[in-house]
Amino acid sequence: MGLELYLDLLSQPCRAVYIFAKKNRIPFELRPVDLLKGQHLSDAFAQVNPLKKVPALKDGNFTLAESVAILLYLTRKYKVPDHWYPQDVQACALVDEYLAWQHTALRRSCLRALWHKVMFPIFLGEPVSPEMLEATLAELDVTVQLLEDRFLQNKTFLTGPHISLADLVAITELMHPVGAGCQVFEGRPRLAAWRQRVEAAVGEDLFREAHEVILKAKDSPPADPTIKQKLMPLVLAMIQ
Amino acid sequence: MGLELYLDLLSQPSRAVYIFAKKNGIPFELRSVELLKGQQHSDAFAQVNPLKKVPALKDGDFTLAESVAILLYLSRKYEVPDHWYPQDLQARARVDEYLAWQHTALRSSCTRAMWQKQMMFPVFLGEQVPPETLASTLAELDRCLQLLEDKFLKDQDFVAGPHISVADLVAITELMHPVSAGCQVFRSRPKLAAWRQRVEAEVGKDLFQEAHAAVMKVEDLPPADPAIKEKLKPSVQCLLQ
Numbered sequence: 001m002g003l004e005l006y007l008d009l010l011s012q013p014c015r016a017v018y019i020f021a022k023k024n025r026i027p028f029e030l031r032p033v034d035l036l037k038g039q040h041l042s043d044a045f046a047q048v049n050p051l052k053k054v055p056a057l058k059d060g061n062f063t064l065a066e067s068v069a070i071l072l073y074l075t076r077k078y079k080v081p082d083h084w085y086p087q088d089v090q091a092c093a094l095v096d097e098y099l100a101w102q103h104t105a106l107r108r109s110c111l112r113a114l115w116h117k118v119m120f121p122i123f124l125g126e127p128v129s130p131e132m133l134e135a136t137l138a139e140l141d142v143t144v145q146l147l148e149d150r151f152l153q154n155k156t157f158l159t160g161p162h163i164s165l166a167d168l169v170a171i172t173e174l175m176h177p178v179g180a181g182c183q184v185f186e187g188r189p190r191l192a193a194w195r196q197r198v199e200a201a202v203g204e205d206l207f208r209e210a211h212e213v214i215l216k217a218k219d220s221p222p223a224d225p226t227i228k229q230k231l232m233p234l235v236l237a238m239i240q
Numbered sequence: 241m242g243l244e245l246y247l248d249l250l251s252q253p254s255r256a257v258y259i260f261a262k263k264n265g266i267p268f269e270l271r272s273v274e275l276l277k278g279q280q281h282s283d284a285f286a287q288v289n290p291l292k293k294v295p296a297l298k299d300g301d302f303t304l305a306e307s308v309a310i311l312l313y314l315s316r317k318y319e320v321p322d323h324w325y326p327q328d329l330q331a332r333a334r335v336d337e338y339l340a341w342q343h344t345a346l347r348s349s350c351t352r353a354m355w356q357k358q359m360m361f362p363v364f365l366g367e368q369v370p371p372e373t374l375a376s377t378l379a380e381l382d383r384c385l386q387l388l389e390d391k392f393l394k395d396q397d398f399v400a401g402p403h404i405s406v407a408d409l410v411a412i413t414e415l416m417h418p419v420s421a422g423c424q425v426f427r428s429r430p431k432l433a434a435w436r437q438r439v440e441a442e443v444g445k446d447l448f449q450e451a452h453a454a455v456m457k458v459e460d461l462p463p464a465d466p467a468i469k470e471k472l473k474p475s476v477q478c479l480l481q
Contacts, residue, residue, distance in 0.1 A: 064337055068339075069336035092316070096308060097305055104343055146291075
């Protein structure tokens with residue numbers, strides 16, 4: 001059995017891994033894990049990732065969790081073009097810096113925006129107070145501004161002249177609130193231009209394919225009561 | 241000007257960077273940034289790290305934030321022994337996996353536990369912590385410690401395998417945070433306690449003690465003066481959730 005990637009394209013880090021693998025023509029078996037059906041909670045999946053999250057990787061007997069670790073593993077094993085994670089110590093450090101920062105910053109705000117704006121009311125049937133939603137969207141705004149001002153600035157890509165893992169991780173995050181109907185690129189010409197560049201570098205077809213699911217998030221049918229009960233505590237912990 | 245490390249040993253990631261640099265004999269100028277005096281908000285420091293956090297690094301004109309990025313930069317630049325961040329593909333992936341997971345898991349619960357339990361909110365900032373909040377924080381800490389033991393440490397000597405790596409430094413410095421607040425994280429966790437002994441032995445007891453002197457004295461802190469409270473409160477409010 002070759003490389004297996006356990007993914008649900010609803011999830012931002014899954015999209016980053018998917019795009020990266022496809023773009024670099026890394027051969028893999030796609031193992032879909034339907035989060036909204038609670039499939040990540042199965043005993044079978046726990047064998048692959050005891051943390052019960054996607055993305056997860058299985059390469060023979062070797063299993064690996066955490067999208068950043070997975071992206072780095074694939075980068076090294078399949079010897080992808082240097083720009084994704086440069087050999088140059090300083091260039092590489094800038095990618096590491098973004099990949100570290102984003103966990104508790106952009107990722108967090110994008111996740112909360114999607115869940116507060118769309119998934120709680122539509123999928124879980126749980127209302128979200130206007131104050132809570134407003135606070136979440138305000139936080140998203142601050143974080144996106146930080147992305148622009150501190151990381152992108154006037155560069156072509158986040159960490160320099162070439163696309164890297166940082167851009168993939170960032171763009172897939174930003175598509176989360178976009179999927180929720182938040183206009184994160186509006187009034188942000190620098191960021192919008194960067195988005196175009198990333199999409200062009202990835203390939204428009206691949207980009208569209210990877211984002212089909214999230215762009216339909218608003219159309220999620222309501223969860224049935226059993227699923228809702230199963231998922232609620234985990235969702236609450238996740239978006240804390 | 242050579243390598244400068246902007247640190248406050250009160251901060252867990254600052255301790256990891258400090259221990260790593262010292263242990264590997266990496267020459268650096270220590271630039272102290274006192275968090276409890278709000279020095280991270282100074283304009284001067286913003287030139288080094290506009291994110292206004294420690295640790296931060298300055299190497300000539302090159303500046304870098306984020307402890308994980310700093311640890312990896314130092315590993316590469318100073319060609320430290322392989323075990324810190326192994327060349328082997330799978331061994332390295334295990335370190336990366338831990339370093340990624342900990343941001344939103346152990347780090348988060350250790351910081352909250354330390355601020356909510358004894359000193360920081362209640363005494364230093366004079367802000368009450370609702371018992372339910374503290375209980376929930378400690379439960380979450382417990383859950384993360386269990387994951388650390390079951391998913392990462394398992395039956396290995398160190399977090400990512402048979403040898404100490406940057407993952408262990410990052411983990412141990414996190415755990416000393418709730419320890420400093422009186423949380424008995426190692427009691428009734430013999431596996432974790434044994435791992436702690438191994439890490440301390442590898443690092444060297446003197447260096448370990450030196451790195452943790454500041455945080456272990458947190459309980460002797462007097463309440464903050466009102467000006468400081470005003471300055472610090474906004475950025476630490478999120479730790480009360």
